[in-house]
Amino acid sequence: DVKVTQSSRYLVKRTGEKVFLECVQDMDHENMFWYRQDPGLGLRLIYFSYDVKMKEKGDIPEGYSVSREKKERFSLILESASTNQTSMYLCASRVSSGNTIYFGEGSWLTVV
Amino acid sequence: SQQGEEDPQALSIQEGENATMNCSYKTSINNLQWYRQNSGRGLVHLILIRSNEREKHSGRLRVTLDTSKKSSSLLITASRAADTASYFCATDGRSYNTDKLIFGTGTRLQVFP
Numbered sequence: 001d002v003k004v005t006q007s008s009r010y011l012v013k014r015t016g017e018k019v020f021l022e023c024v025q026d027m028d029h030e031n032m033f034w035y036r037q038d039p040g041l042g043l044r045l046i047y048f049s050y051d052v053k054m055k056e057k058g059d060i061p062e063g064y065s066v067s068r069e070k071k072e073r074f075s076l077i078l079e080s081a082s083t084n085q086t087s088m089y090l091c092a093s094r095v096s097s098g099n100t101i102y103f104g105e106g107s108w109l110t111v112v
Numbered sequence: 113s114q115q116g117e118e119d120p121q122a123l124s125i126q127e128g129e130n131a132t133m134n135c136s137y138k139t140s141i142n143n144l145q146w147y148r149q150n151s152g153r154g155l156v157h158l159i160l161i162r163s164n165e166r167e168k169h170s171g172r173l174r175v176t177l178d179t180s181k182k183s184s185s186l187l188i189t190a191s192r193a194a195d196t197a198s199y200f201c202a203t204d205g206r207s208y209n210t211d212k213l214i215f216g217t218g219t220r221l222q223v224f225p
Contacts, residue, residue, distance in 0.1 A: 101155075
């Protein structure tokens with residue numbers, strides 16, 4: 001079975017802190033994604049990566065950056081956390097375009 | 113911006129009834145997928161339908177795709193309380209430069225025993 005693991009399930013951070021959300025997949029997938037999910041807004045794409053060291057902005061990249069130094073790991077970075085970044089963050093991966101996407105369990109981030 | 117929009121936003125039915133959810137999208141697609149999300153968890157893939165297909169079945173699930181209307185529907189037959197979840201459609205847009213998968217806002221389904 002494909003496994004997408006998000007390192008932290010629940011985090012509480014202070015405004016202005018730098019936050020790292022880590023995601024690892026074990027199936028040699030090319031594509032990896034970071035979404036955030038908020039009530040009434042569905043899933044919104046923050047960033048995605050179609051290969052190692054490659055990244056593309058999604059619909060809401062402001063305030064976020066990403067890193068993909070190794071194929072299995074895709075990190076989401078909040079350079080200076082703000083309260084409007086309180087949300088559930090979902091990491092996902094898939095082998096390549098047009099295929100099923102596999103999700104992690106999500107990371108609940110609260111910024112106070 | 114969101115590619116897909118689900119309708120209705122929320123749906124409540126009794127066990128044994130059928131549940132139908134609709135999804136509309138804006139641009140040409142390669143395929144359309146449906147996902148399910150239990151409360152507070154990640155999403156799980158249900159079914160994928162390609163742009164040259166009109167209907168697909170998987171167990172109690174039936175998905176239709178009408179590319180002329182840019183819409184899809186998900187039918188869950190003989191629903192069970194365990195089907196209570198949110199359901200999302202997602203599209204892989206043909207017009208995009210790279211391979212991003214865009215989700216709709218979801219339909220919350222509540223099935224009462």
